[in-house]
Amino acid sequence: MCQVEEDYRGEMERAAVPSVSKKCVKCKEAPAALVIRAGDAYCRLCFKDFFTHKFKAVLGKNRIIFPGEKVLLAVSGGPSSCSMLRQVQEGLSQKANKKLRFVPGIAFIDEGAAIGQSVEERQRTVAELQAVFEATGFPFFILPLEQVLDLPASVVATNPAPSEQPAGAYKAAVDRFVETDGSSFPTPQEPKETLLPHVQQSHTLMLQQLLGSVKTLTAREELLNTLRQHLLVHTARTEGYRKLMLGDSCTRLAVKLLTSISLGRGAQLAQDTGFSDSRYGDVILVRPMRDYSAKEVAYYNHLFTVPCVVVPGVDTKTVEKASIQRLTESFVTKLQTDFPSTVSTIYRTSEKLQTACRKRSGGDGCERCLLCVCSLDTAVEEASAFQATLISDQLSGSKRGGAAETLRPKPGRPESPAPTAQCCSSAEGRGCGTPGSDAGCCSSAEATRNNTSAEPVVLQLCTDCQRHVDSGSPPSVHPVRGSEEAKEVSDERGDQ
Template structure:
């Protein structure tokens, strides 16, 4: 048996920590200033060259950004997105070795209204970011999240993408760009826009929407979806064909594991891949996906890359507050003891590819109403035994019976789980339009049929569907009418084989 007084100090092996006094592994001359991984020490100059080369190499490898193309940079103020902005600014400078050739713009989504920040705090953050954006010389847009409530229904429809360019189109575009002078179109000088801060009824409606979601897991998922909708709408209205996101390797590893836990396994290739064309005309690009959070932090600290902290829904929350927060804590703590954790998860997810879609499956009706990804097979198939059994069990558990309560998903005004008749709109004197009414249940089922499995879980945690933005509900009604019309004329339609 082990003894308390026994001394094991002589038998334990001490781990040899890498020393920063060793020479750089690249130039072999200058002393190392940063150790990214064990045995991978770089001096200051070599680390900067390595960091810059990785950014331009990933863009050159995929050849997705054509010369002269307008690219919108989504900057949240965090270290990774600000580092991405710094790399683009460095790549467009006159003394760049391999100069970038696209025309960038910047967008910042102010989410202060969703997290309950005051107008003064939001204005202070916007002024700080405006100073950072003005220093770059790029056109920028500061958009409050409240504008998502006024978006058109076209945001949740896949706009047909331009015809695919041939294999040699990229080289031909580069040659034409060089022959035309190799300079981007000059932008007319514009007065810097004043930071917009949402307020009033829109902020109250946004906060009511966030509060209608019971769990923090579903709140974060819904907030990410609304933010992406607003980013895509801004890119479309401003004429940008590419949207560049600042997700780094560590963030994508956490997102991959949390997405699997949330039932988004079929959408992993779109959520974590380098490029994502789910919206058709606007392609999402993640050039920072090869950088770890440690590399980004070192680079920003050594080369004074400014960043602005903006609190989110999970700020100062415990590890078990949500699935995303728990996954992040698990990955980061495991990474501290096993440095290859993030890279292993990331490389595994990098091998995932989206399944090819047929022409009929690429239509609007086959995509999720919220995340715009293709509906997974389990959701679209009617005879999937496991999924059908889950739906049947849920339907039976919510069946109305004496003394039973209904799901909070169908509660527009109150909460039936309280057991009070006045909380249910379908009780006597309630007008028959409450959560237990057949019309409300039918509306919920119709909306579920348009969502993927993960988005169904998010909507299920909402106390009322009436809090959803108008453009989502109108698009749902349009799809339902179109589906009903198709059923009515199905006898006169030819099959694909015919």
């Protein structure tokens, strides 16, 4: 038995702690400047080569971006997206060892209206980012978030994807690029003077009304992410870009994976966290930064002075329990501190996921959500968690439960008649719900009007996106814009 008086300190061996005083693990000569993981100490130059090689390797391994293609970079001003912009800038320079072969453009979405910033504050942020974009020499687009209210209904439709490329098409395109030295491919245009476009005050108020109708910060962040993605995809389509490059890091995707599971988006994980996302058909979303942790990105930006612009979001200065996204981020980062393989383990899990979509009746392709354009996950059995949630909401008397029977009608079950006794909104019930009254029950009329406008939309939404409609936002303001355009998009999908 161990004794309190015994001293074991002399016999215990002290574990070697990685230190920057060691030599670089790659060149074995220069002193280490940073330690990424236990035993991975790099000098400054070797870390830069390691960082650059990883970016080019992930693009070369997947072979999605063909030589000469136009690629739109979604830059938010944060560390990861700015680091991605620096990698593309250096990869296209003349002194690059293995040059990148695509034609880049930059898109920035100004979300100042979502957090209540003044016009002067928004102009100041745009001016800082414009200076960064102009230094790259790439064309760029400044997009106010209010523009999402003017997008056509076709933005949530899946356009036909380009014809399937043969197996050797990528190698043939590379050989052709090398032979012509890239002279036959389009070159980046000169950047133009661009400031924040003029935004009508009514559009700003309408956007704030939409976001204000969402009751929780969790749903508001999900809705903002969907609106942002719609605007980026529409810009890529109208400007002729075939690929949309996002700056999601490994840490961010690990948080997103756990958050999506918590929000009921398990069926969409492969599209939300994978390297490529082809849900829109003609525009493919690419995530080349998914192999980098937040620590690696922070080290690279600090050592090589990558300019970043701090842009506040809807979750800035909120407590960790304010939303599911914030709580998950706090959980993952704290766990990563004690267990350094946490993020990589979660990230590797996402690589093995695939989406099993429900086939559209009478046509090819999958049935997709009208808001996030992912495969629908609402066609489930009676004894399922989704049906249990609907029944629970119905019994608790929530708004979503009121439409539960409409969403999932049971065969052979007659509809319940409208109340004819006393109106639920009138204490005396005079002139409402009484025999011979032309008006009928006001609550029944209101429910009919709400179901008429919401039913075609809700039937085409996935489990997670239904909470945006349930939040009570008016159909004229909501991104899916009511039943008329919902039916139009549904008809377009049926014809494809």
